[in-house]
Amino acid sequence: MHILFFAQIKDAAGLAEWDLPVAGELTMGELWHRIIAARPELAVFQKSTRLARNGEYADATTRFTNADEVALIPPVSGG
Amino acid sequence: MKIEVQITPQAIEPGDGGTTDFAGTAGAIAKFAGVVRDEEDGERIAALEYEAFSPMAANEMRRILTSLAKRFPCLAAHVIHRVGIIPSGETAILVVILARHRVEAFGLLAEFMNRLKQDVPIWKRRALPLRKPAFTKPASTSRPPSQILSMTDARAHIETLVTPRPAAEATLEQAAGRILRETVFASEDQPAHDRSTRDGYAILRNDPSTTYQVIDTLHAADWRPRQLKTGEAVRVATGASLPCDHLQVIMQEEVERHGDQIKIGARDENTNLRKRGEEIRAGDPVLTAGARLNAGTLAVLATAGCVRPRVSPRIKVVHLMTGDEVVPPGQTPLPGQIRDSNSTLIRSWVTPLPADLWQQRLPENFERAKTSITAHLPQIENADLLLVSGGASVGDKDFTRALLEILGFEIVFHRVNLRPGAPLIFGVAGSRVAFGLPGNPLSHFAGWHTFVSVALARMTGARPPTFLQGQLATALADAECPRETLWPASCQPAAGRLELTPLRWHSAGDVSCLAAANALIRVPANTSALPAGATVEYLSITT
Numbered sequence: 036m037h038i039l040f041f042a043q044i045k046d047a048a049g050l051a052e053w054d055l056p057v058a059g060e061l062t063m064g065e066l067w068h069r070i071i072a073a074r075p076e077l078a079v080f081q082k083s084t085r086l087a088r089n090g091e092y093a094d095a096t097t098r099f100t101n102a103d104e105v106a107l108i109p110p111v112s113g114g
Numbered sequence: 115m116k117i118e119v120q121i122t123p124q125a126i127e128p129g130d131g132g133t134t135d136f137a138g139t140a141g142a143i144a145k146f147a148g149v150v151r152d153e154e155d156g157e158r159i160a161a162l163e164y165e166a167f168s169p170m171a172a173n174e175m176r177r178i179l180t181s182l183a184k185r186f187p188c189l190a191a192h193v194i195h196r197v198g199i200i201p202s203g204e205t206a207i208l209v210v211i212l213a214r215h216r217v218e219a220f221g222l223l224a225e226f227m228n229r230l231k232q233d234v235p236i237w238k239r240r241a242l243p244l245r246k247p248a249f250t251k252p253a254s255t256s257r258p259p260s261q262i263l264s265m266t267d268a269r270a271h272i273e274t275l276v277t278p279r280p281a282a283e284a285t286l287e288q289a290a291g292r293i294l295r296e297t298v299f300a301s302e303d304q305p306a307h308d309r310s311t312r313d314g315y316a317i318l319r320n321d322p323s324t325t326y327q328v329i330d331t332l333h334a335a336d337w338r339p340r341q342l343k344t345g346e347a348v349r350v351a352t353g354a355s356l357p358c359d360h361l362q363v364i365m366q367e368e369v370e371r372h373g374d375q376i377k378i379g380a381r382d383e384n385t386n387l388r389k390r391g392e393e394i395r396a397g398d399p400v401l402t403a404g405a406r407l408n409a410g411t412l413a414v415l416a417t418a419g420c421v422r423p424r425v426s427p428r429i430k431v432v433h434l435m436t437g438d439e440v441v442p443p444g445q446t447p448l449p450g451q452i453r454d455s456n457s458t459l460i461r462s463w464v465t466p467l468p469a470d471l472w473q474q475r476l477p478e479n480f481e482r483a484k485t486s487i488t489a490h491l492p493q494i495e496n497a498d499l500l501l502v503s504g505g506a507s508v509g510d511k512d513f514t515r516a517l518l519e520i521l522g523f524e525i526v527f528h529r530v531n532l533r534p535g536a537p538l539i540f541g542v543a544g545s546r547v548a549f550g551l552p553g554n555p556l557s558h559f560a561g562w563h564t565f566v567s568v569a570l571a572r573m574t575g576a577r578p579p580t581f582l583q584g585q586l587a588t589a590l591a592d593a594e595c596p597r598e599t600l601w602p603a604s605c606q607p608a609a610g611r612l613e614l615t616p617l618r619w620h621s622a623g624d625v626s627c628l629a630a631a632n633a634l635i636r637v638p639a640n641t642s643a644l645p646a647g648a649t650v651e652y653l654s655i656t657t
Contacts, residue, residue, distance in 0.1 A: 041167055042237035049278025049295055049575050050424065056299055058397060073297035074403060087235070090170040106167055106235070113164065113171070113195060113236025114148050114207050114227060 036099065038070070039106040044084065047076050060098040066105070077107075084109050115183040116190040119175045121168045121236075123198040131192045131210035140189055140212040144219035146227065152202040154241040161242040164197045164206065167235040171195070178229045179222075186222035188213040193226075195236060240544075243524055262531045265598055265636075268540070269568050269578070271526055275542050276572035279498060281424040286412055291468045292425035293574040294405040300398050300418055303391035307337070307355035312386040314365045315347040315376055316356050319385065328374045332357065347376055356387060363387055394418075404575060426574035429469040432497035433460045434487075436504040436514065437553055438478035455555050455625055456503045463562055463657055467570070472497075480513040487517065494521065498546060498573060501566070502539075504553030514550035515539055523548045531639075533597045534621075535560045547573075555625045560600045563634060563655050581636060581651040587613035590637065590644040598639045602631035605654065614652055631655065 038053045045051050057069060063086060071078045086093040087106040099105060116135065131145065150162045179191045190212040200206050209226065213219035230236075263271070281295035310316065317326060326347035330338060334353035341358050342348065348357055356363075363386035370377045394400055400418045405411050407425065415423055440454040441447050457473055464471040472493055476483045487494065494500060500521070505514035515528055523541030528550070530538045535557035539550030547569050551561045563579070571578040587608060590601065603614045614635055617627040636651040637644070644650065 039167065041235065042165055042239060046277045049426075050281040053296060053424075056301075056397070073399065087167075087170055090173055092233070106170065108167070108235050109237070111231065111233065111235055112238040113166070113234050114231050 036101050037104045039104065041107065042109050044077060044080050044107050044109050047080070048074060057099070057101050060100055063093055063095065063097060063099075066099045070107075080107070080109060115179065115188050117176055117179050118190075118192040119172045119179075120194045121166050121172055122194060122196055124196070126194050126196050126205040126208050130194055131208050133190065133192065133210070133212070136189045136212050139214065142211075142213045142216040142219040144211045144213070144216070144223045146207075146209045146223055147205045148207040148227075149205050150200050150202045157241065157243060159202060159241040159243055161199050161201045162206070163199045163239040163242065164195075165237045165239050166195065166197045168197070171235050174234045175230065178226060178233065182222050182225055182229070186213075186218040186225070188218050188222050191222065191226070197236070199242065242544075262529050262536075263527050265530055265532045265564060265600075268527055268530045268532075268538070268565065272540060272547075272565060272568045273572060273578060275526060276547055276569045277545060278575040279427050279429070279545070279573050281575070282427045283422045284425045286416060286421055286423075289407045289415075289423055289425045290412060291466075292407050292427075293576045294401055294407055294411070294415075294423055294425055295403055295575050296424040297399050297402045298415060298418055298420045298423060300394045300396050300400050302396050302419075304394040304417065305355075305388050305390060305392065308359065308361065308390050309388045310350040310352060310354045310356060310363045310386060311388055312350075312363050312365045313352050314350060314363045314386065315369055315378075316342070316350045316361045316363050317347045317378075318342050318344060319360050319362045321345070324377060326376050326378070328371070328376055330357070361385075361387065404577060406576060426468070426576075429467065429499060429570065429573055430497045431464050431469050431471045431499045431501065432494050433457065433464075433471060433473045433501045433503065434494075435473065435475045436478060436483070436502065440504075440553075456551075456553065456558050459555060459558050459562070459628075460501060460503070466657055468574075469499075469570075480516070483513065483517065484520070487521070495546075499566070499569065500546065500548035502548065502550045503558065505550065512537075518548050518550065521548070530565075531597050532560070532564075533595055533599045535564075535600075536597065538565060540565065554621070554623045555628060556602065556619060556621075556623070559602065559628055559631065560634060563653055564600060579653060581653055583649055584612050584614045584633075584652050586635075586644055586646055586648045586650055587615040589646045590616040590635065590648075590650075592637060592641060592643060594640055594642045595637075596639055599637040599641075600653075601635040601637050602627045603633040603635045603652065604630045605633040605652065614650065 036055050036057050038055055040048045040051055067081050085108045087108055088097055088103050175193055188211055192210045194208045196206050209223060211219045211223050321344050323345045326345055328347050328349055331349040332354040333351045337355050339357050364378055364381055368379050401411055401414050435457055439451050441451050443453045447453055474490060476486050502514045505512045515525060518541045522543040525541045528539045530536055535552050537552045538561050541548045549566055551558050568578040602617045602619055605612055605614050614633055617630055619627045632655050634653045
């Protein structure tokens with residue numbers, strides 16, 4: 036799974052893109068669990084951060100697979 | 115509704131977003147420009163930096179406009195959002211709405227901006243502070259510091275403000291000494307098959323036969339899977355992959371062989387094999403981000419087939435030395451001069467690291483130093499870590515702070531309540547950091563190991579060095595000092611534990627004690643003496 040980091044998450048992780056191999060279909064909660072297991076420094080962002088799957092915001096019904104591009108979207112501040 | 119969306123690093127011009135479409139139909143053109151102000155959180159700023167997840171941001175804007183068009187039927191919407199560094203006074207976003215009447219144009223515009231600020235993945239990254247006017251020494255250096263940080267607070271500031279450098283791929287050869295920046299997972303079981311740990315004969319576990327037919331011979335590199343039957347055996351070498359599951363290996367010492375027949379004497383419970391995945395299962399993490407890549411961790415990566423790990427990059431270090439009284443080590447000092455030991459100290463600390471060092475001597479005169487700096491600007495501005503030796507105090511010739519400011523560094527602190535090395539300067543400019551180290555060798559020693567090492571650890575993604583606990587081998591007698599003290603010490607094993615012997619030093623100019631120092635003992639402020647055997651905190655020093 037290709038993961039994209041932005042803004043303060045990119046700073047905390049120290050990189051913009053990351054490949055996390057996953058098996059099967061993951062729920063949002065399961066994916067967060069995998070991300071935090073590998074990168075504990077990102078745990079603080081979970082509450083405020085939305086996930087996007089292939090360029091669209093994910094919701095509770097979204098399932099993630101290894102083929103997806105997942106973006107971690109911290110609170111936005113454009114405009 | 116006709117929708118046009120652009121995300122661009124280019125400046126937005128006042129005429130952008132204009133159109134002659136719908137001329138005659140559009141009775142209302144609502145135009146909104148979001149402009150970067152010259153202050154942010156009460157601070158004067160020069161610019162704001164924006165970042166976008168561009169493809170998604172553009173799609174999200176289109177989606178919002180499409181859905182709002184149902185409530186506010188307009189003719190056209192054109193949005194331009196600029197990203198990158200946007201100077202104050204310039205436009206960050208321009209929205210132009212064309213509609214038949216003003217009501218729906220205003221409605222769409224207002225609602226779009228609200229939704230943009232909630233959902234569109236664009237971020238204000240940081241405010242760039244207004245640079246101090248170039249080439250003026252700020253008055254503040256001659257003022258007493260308003261607040262002096264403790265060592266702990268100063269270290270915490272460094273830890274917070276220094277961020278990891280972007281990771282890069284490296285070969286295993288290049289990766290030595292770097293910090294692993296990704297968690298590496300096993301792609302296959304290790305071992306990949308059940309493997310024999312003995313030279314002997316593989317038979318079905320619990321096969322009660324007494325004589326067996328030897329049907330194959332397997333060496334370490336062989337892979338010939340087959341299902342063994344009762345009464346069958348396979349000759350296996352140590353390390354050989356077994357042909358199927360549920361086998362055990364009988365050591366050859368326990369076997370009598372005649373031609374292709376074997377007879378087993380004693381057999382024990384021991385299966386004499388390493389099970390598939392016994393060491394690592396496919397998908398398990400074999401090494402987590404933050405690991406330092408030494409011989410052992412590199413061997414683990416090699417075993418996992420990870421030949422291009424993502425690691426911390428090489429750190430670019432620039433070291434500038436000030437002080438006219440300092441002469442190169444090969445030169446005999448004239449009266450009033452001393453030999454330079456600081457450049458040797460810094461070089462010795464940087465050389466073993468995955469880092470590139472560039473050292474340069476600066477003239478003592480501020481004007482001449484600026485000329486020298488200008489000549490070497492590309493080198494200096496390219497450094498991740500800038501170190502300036504000397505000139506950190508508040509004397510007439512101490513211009514390090516002013517120098518760092520004209521190089522664009524924001525000074526975070528310029529004094530620490532610590533002995534030795536109190537006049538320590540720490541500044542940041544974006545992702546670059548700078549330290550001004552007081553000129554005395556002992557101050558360099560304390561400053562490097564206490565503060566610079568924290569910044570280096572953060573840049574590379576390693577864990578910053580922490581204080582350990584140990585016992586004093588001999589009493590530490592000190593005159594009561596209102597500042598916290600880092601006391602050079604020798605840490606040696608004694609009677610099965612580590613003991614710290616405080617070394618003699620008189621002033622921060624002492625160099626001799628550095629030859630034996632491999633630890634810094636933390637002596638709290640206002641401590642007069644510590645007895646032998648007292649438990650103290652210390653920083654272990656390996657270089």
